[in-house]
Amino acid sequence: MFVHKIDKDLSLKLVDLNDSEEMFQLVDTARDHLKEWLGWVDYTKKVEDSKEFIQGCMRSYAENKSMNTVILYKGKMVGTAGYNSIDWSNKTAYIGYWLHQDYQGNGIMTRVAKALTEYAFEYHKLNKVDIRAAKGNKKSRSIPERLGFVEEGTIRQAEWLYDHYVDHVVYGMLQDDWKLRK
Template sequence: MFLHKIDDELSLKLIDLRDADKLFKLTDHSRNHLRNWLPWLDFTTKQEDTKSFIEGCLRAYAENKSLNAVIVYKGELAGTAGFNQINWSNRTAYIGYWLGAEFQGNGIMTKVAGALTDIAFQEYNLNKVEIRAAVLNTKSRSIPERLGFVHEGNIRQAEWLYDHFVDHAVYGMLANEWKQK
């Protein structure tokens, strides 16, 4: 089982079916906040949907295709983060994350994304980490920017968000660049 302590208040834990109730409640409570940038909220309307998501995450983890973790902050489930996909042939991991509305502004996600980047390079021996965020999602984009990721460009109309397309900003970090930091 994956468990990574970041500091005394913050850790990442492999997502587990026992997290379903708390994760669904956090999702439901943060629905309006998250809806601005995440396209899956209309498909997560009951706890059973969250359980199905977790089962898929655990299958993908067992198949070594991804790593989805819950963020535990001061003993509370605060959101999720991880490698949405790991491309082993290209040695690249793609970080995704979201945080409940009440947990924002504490520096949590910057620490989490930094820890995941460490894991990608030090434990998984990958060469690149990518983070993508909607171009207008300045809060999400500030995470890779604070960590020194390179803005590699934008992908036009990269994602359908309920009733419109959004462009994505792509950020990348190479293993040799991370080691120099």
């Protein structure tokens, strides 16, 4: 089983079916908070929905198309993060993440995104890491900004969220730039 220890309190574990119940409960207790920026929340109505999501993640990982992990903070699942997709032709990983509201403000997601970026460059030898966030989602956008990602542009009406479109701001980090920042 893949587990990547970030520091004494924080690690990433490859998602597996044993996470279904805990993941569903985490989503269910943060439903209103997550729904503001994530379009899939209303489709997660029961543990079986989380199980189906995890099965898709496992299939995609086996096909080398993505890597989704659960975030463990002090041994407790607090969110998910990973490469929503990996474009091997262009050597680019697309990071996505969400964190339960009770754990925000502790630097967790910044450390997670940093670890995923380093892993993409050092282990996978990718050239670029991409993070996209809704234009109005200041908390999510602050992660790549804090890590020195370059704001590359805006995709207009990139995502339908229940009853409206949101624009996505695209952030990128190149391997060469990451090395210079170290």
